[in-house]
Amino acid sequence: MSEEWVRSTLRDVSLYYNPKVSAFRMDNNANLLGPNPVAREVLKEFANMDVNFYPTTYSDPLRTALGEYYGLEMENIVAGNGSDEVLDVCFKALLQCGETVVTPYPTYALHSFFVKVNAGNIVQVDLDKRFQLDSDEINKTDGKIVLLCTPNNPTANAFRMKDVKEIIEGRNRPVIVDEAYGEFVKDSFIPLVNDYDNLIVTRTFSKAFGLAGMRVGYAVSNKKLAHILLRAKTPLSLNLLSEMTAIAALKNTGFVKRTIQMVDRQRGPLSKGLESLGFEVFRSDANFILVRSPIPSDELVTKLVNKGILIRDFGKLRMMENCVRITIGTAKMNAFLLTLLREVFGECR
Ligand SMILES: Cc1ncc(COP(=O)(O)O)c(C=O)c1O
Numbered sequence: 001m002s003e004e005w006v007r008s009t010l011r012d013v014s015l016y017y018n019p020k021v022s023a024f025r026m027d028n029n030a031n032l033l034g035p036n037p038v039a040r041e042v043l044k045e046f047a048n049m050d051v052n053f054y055p056t057t058y059s060d061p062l063r064t065a066l067g068e069y070y071g072l073e074m075e076n077i078v079a080g081n082g083s084d085e086v087l088d089v090c091f092k093a094l095l096q097c098g099e100t101v102v103t104p105y106p107t108y109a110l111h112s113f114f115v116k117v118n119a120g121n122i123v124q125v126d127l128d129k130r131f132q133l134d135s136d137e138i139n140k141t142d143g144k145i146v147l148l149c150t151p152n153n154p155t156a157n158a159f160r161m162k163d164v165k166e167i168i169e170g171r172n173r174p175v176i177v178d179e180a181y182g183e184f185v186k187d188s189f190i191p192l193v194n195d196y197d198n199l200i201v202t203r204t205f206s207k208a209f210g211l212a213g214m215r216v217g218y219a220v221s222n223k224k225l226a227h228i229l230l231r232a233k234t235p236l237s238l239n240l241l242s243e244m245t246a247i248a249a250l251k252n253t254g255f256v257k258r259t260i261q262m263v264d265r266q267r268g269p270l271s272k273g274l275e276s277l278g279f280e281v282f283r284s285d286a287n288f289i290l291v292r293s294p295i296p297s298d299e300l301v302t303k304l305v306n307k308g309i310l311i312r313d314f315g316k317l318r319m320m321e322n323c324v325r326i327t328i329g330t331a332k333m334n335a336f337l338l339t340l341l342r343e344v345f346g347e348c349r
Pocket residue numbers: 028029081082083084085108149152153178180181203204205206212215216217
């Protein structure tokens with residue numbers, strides 16, 4: 001077995017973050033209010049389903065429900081096994097072998113992964129000191145596709161709508177706007193999908209909807225572009241139980257509202273608590289916060305995980321020296337986190 005057999009764009013790709021710890025996870029931006037209660041109801045109903053049959057090829061019931069939810073049509077929607085699958089599909093459909101995708105830096109690590117597994121190359125354009133976009137610099141690049149997420153992961157800030165618009169309008173090329181954390185902000189590009197022939201917006205049920213374990217995400221675009229994406233998608237990739245749960249969650253959004261409220265209420269006190277411990281806190285518009293640790297971030301994360309909470313270390317990355325990312329939890333969880341952090345700093349003195 002030779003490394004030369006491996007697709008050249010994949011040779012510097014290693015396995016993705018896969019921590020083997022039993023600690024409480026405040027590292028992956030899942031919904032810390034708990035599981036969406038619709039899941040329990042759907043499970044009861046599911047017991048009587050004829051699971052010997054396949055679901056529809058392209059998850060039409062979910063696409064119809066999403067169409068209604070956004071005042072669009074099902075032909076505007078591509079549903080998939082997490083928004084990760086949908087991002088992968090974008091490159092399967094639109095990227096030729098060896099072509100380049102432009103992304104801001106720093107951003108979601110799997111963005112460049114999906115480009116590379118689809119035989120593409122990445123060009124990164126640095127965000128500024130406040131982690132905002134430089135739309136002029138992005139528009140100067142020649143890549144075939146632009147991919148960005150807002151609010152951005154791991155920095156947590158939303159980009160200015162005007163900057164993203166300048167990128168969509170700047171050049172004749174597809175622009176993918178990953179809105180995995182879109183429910184936590186007011187602005188969205190979904191209402192604009194029919195205004196642009198080059199705009200794809202992706203979203204997920206994994207964050208505000210509290211269904212990360214069900215793996216459901218979707219893309220929204222004009223119908224022509226959605227049809228192109230659908231042609232590249234693995235038929236039947238979304239299982240029936242996940243599809244039914246996502247539909248139920250769209251019909252009962254009380255939990256999503258409570259989640260957004262919890263995050264909005266807890267962000268301030270958690271940020272203040274972290275600041276008082278000596279962290280530099282960056283602006284957050286999502287259900288997580290990026291902070292710079294006053295002690296080496298790897299040491300901090302190891303000591304904290306030994307006490308029972310896992311947060312995510314980004315401290316070895318350029319522009320992110322000693323930064324860690326923390327998912328915003330309930331008041332109780334955040335208070336416990338701050339207590340453990342205080343203990344860690346106490347031991348470091
Ligand atoms: C920016 C961003 N996009 C996409 C995803 C993937 O979401 P999903 O669970 O729908 O695959 C994540 C998950 O953390 C994310 O942070």
